[in-house]
Amino acid sequence: MNKNALIKVSLFSITIAVVLSLISLLFMNRIMSIQGARFRDEFLRFYASSIEQKLQKVPADQVSQHKDLLRMDRDFRPPMMGPPPPPLAGMMPPPPPPREGRPPHPPFKGPGGPGSDHRGPRPPHMDMDSWIVNGQGQVLIYKHSPALAQAWEDLPHPTSSKEFVTTENFFRIGNPTIVIRLNTETELYLIIKEPPRPMLGNLIITQAILTSAMIVIALILAIASLFFYMRRKSLEARSVLHRLEEGDLKARFEIHRLDEFGGLMLDFNRMAEEIEKLVGRIHATERTRKQLLQEMGHDLRTPLTSLKTSFETLQIHHDKLSAEKRGELFDVLIREIDYFKDLIEQLMTIASLDEPHFKASTERIDVMNLLTQEVRHRQHSDSKIKWSLEGGTVPPVLGDSHLIQRLIRNGLENAERYAESTVDVRIHESSDSLTIEISDNGQGLDAEALKTFGQRREFRGRKITKNGHFSLGLGSVIMKAITDLHNGTLNIENRLSGNEIQGATLKITLPTSK
Template identity: 35%
Template sequence: MSRPLWLRFLVISVFFSVLLSLLYLWMIREVTTRPGDEVQRSMYLFIARIVEGDNYAEGLRRVQTYRSESPAISLDMWVVNRDNQMLASSVKDAPPASLLERKKPDLIHQVLTRGRFFSGSAASGIVRLQSAEPVYLLVNNPGTPARGAVLTMGILFVVTLITAILLGLLLLTLYLRGRSAEARQVIHSIEAGDLTARFTSGRLDAIGGLMQHFNTMADEIQRLVVQLQTIEKTRRELLQELGHDLRTPLTSLRTAIDTIAVHGESMERQERQEFFSVITSELDYFTRLIDDLFFIAHIDEPRYRNMAHLASRLDLCDLLKTETSHSLHAQQQAERPITFELELSAACAHTCHISGDAYLITRLLHNVFDNAARYAQSRVRIRLQPVADTLELIVEDDGPGLSADGIARFGQRRDTRLMFAGLPSRQTGISLGLGSVIIKTIVELHGGDYEISNGEAHQDFPGARLRLVFPAHPSGS
């Protein structure tokens, strides 16, 4: 704790200690000086009953006899008439002028008091005695040494209060100094790169609560840093993969263009057409690659990661029909058209809806059909059927199927373009598996599941078999 802060705490503590001390002293004063106490009124009446009679001097002597057994109580008593003429007295001295000048009671046995009789401080009282003429008993208690004890008790209270506050400040200083040293150590460790440094837990005080909040903040910072490191690692790996993957097609493009530029005039028409087909194929590959990369970057945005907005009800049957029609139209322009066969279960007429984003589901179907057409020889079959509370979409082709490694790495980016024997010449490879990454990501965002395998060799569709499962949208909602 710094010196200015410690001095501030000290000034505030002393202020409150003085305030509490004044309050305590005021309470003592109220207890010892406030008149009207029924006990002391009873005491004055008791003395007055003893003094009353024909012989006031004898009554005062009797009271003094009783008081002699309690010498700590000092009592001076006088009996006077209306004109303050002394009728009897227990002491040689005359009554104090202040006592004689005070107003006398009007009623018999009425008591007028000042101060507290049993407080140890000065107290006095006037009682009208029962007689034909107004006669008054004057009682004066000059006080006892107990008054000094009360003052001593008040001083001890103030000293104890200030000592307790100073001791509390000392303990607070030591505690804050220890926590400050721990905080500096933790922050220094974090600055040095140790993101696992944390404050020790277990304290339930305010400072301990702050330390817990700091630990929570440090956990979040560590999570963000790890996430940034992962993203940076993924970015570097992606750049390395892209550099490796683009080098071969770029070399092929450059070779084909240079060959046409140098020997184009001497080439036969068919030979030139083959070179142009290679260039077109590689340009198509670049286009698909860039489109997939942009889409993957786009789908990582929070508005897609937070799927709470997927409250729209989509008709999967209509989407399948629309996308199948687009795929058939695109295949009509190809050298070897692929036939798409759409089979919808009869139960789908009642249960064919899912919750999702129309743009993402359309992109998913586009990628699925595009992959299937790329591997197929001539046919692709699409089946949709309800299973319990889900919709099951199965896409099969009659191509050569996937290798064991291709099935195992479905949904992951590959290091190189895969080449497949038996595929048409215009489809010699695919991008880095980005199509399968897009499929996997969209399915998982919609709470679904996927399974990739190969069909049986003796069946009509022995090629790749992709099974997608989506939670069905509740009917009537």
């Protein structure tokens, strides 16, 4: 992770932390406000009951003349402050007697004003703006301000006696307006505007600062841990890559846990295994190629020596040789030249099939049609071999038509070369593939030839067939390479009758395209 990315992640994390902290504080404020609203509602119920008792003594048409209905008298005590002492008729209640050993409390001269017997500042809920209005929203009595804090049409209207409705929002931020319907003969409403209050107290602000600080510190520590973890993994990756560059293909990551990085390391190890296998195949192919060239180099000396000897004989003793001898020498030269021609062609074919970029095409090939053409061509030739073809319509094969034709042709040529009198060709279909069977009635193959069929590394020089043709053993290599390119299989086995070999059968299996 570079420096810019780390800065961006840190800023984003801090922003998210602050936002989450603010949201949590808003919900905390809502919870505390709900708890405080319970005490407020109890006080307002008692306050509304006190006003209702006073209104019972005032005629309905004289309510607006009693401005002191909303005043909280000396004997006003909310429920949580305990019951007041019984007042004397026409006199103010005396102060409570001092406790033994303690002087009496001095009279309060604070914001409560003269005549207040409170021992401290009034609580906010005891000094609120309040109004008594009728059903049309007309203000009859007010405290502090003659005008409503909000228009009557914008306020909620309770429908039953002592019903509380408020303009509080979800998070209870701000100073709401409370409307209470009084239990009186005429339709009267008590409207109270809570005084402004801080959204969060000092304790909540302190808690918010601590929460934000802890979240930020935790995020910074997490980012730092992630940074050092990624740095350690980066150094480990460089070490593994350095070992791979030096040729150590066994270099792998040590995986201790399967998290996101563990998954990436596992994928890298799999890729390294595939690279190791690929390099191993390349080395094996190169060793096989070198071995093949060395063996073929030794074997090429024989036909080269034969060609040189034949040419020298013709050059020196041309006039002394009879026509029969000269014909034999020319036959030897023709066979040796054919040998070199076949050798060059087969080597070029193998080289082209070994190219990494070689890909089999996706042409749809009618294998039965190719077999029919090749067998028909051999039936009309001068060969003494009897050919037969069995099979019906089969699905096409996806591949390269030239390579498939070369595969079939090599198989038929090998069978014709070693057959005594007959070659039987059969083709049949399975669920997702087709199989070509080419059987001859020749001498079959020995155990070593069956084992090394299609393997170029087992080339051990040329062999002379029954008609004097030189066999290099490369035809099976070409057939195996073409079959592998088309995801098929190649197999050869001897045909047995009891313990006697009756010939050989070549099986070529290719996947079909339906």
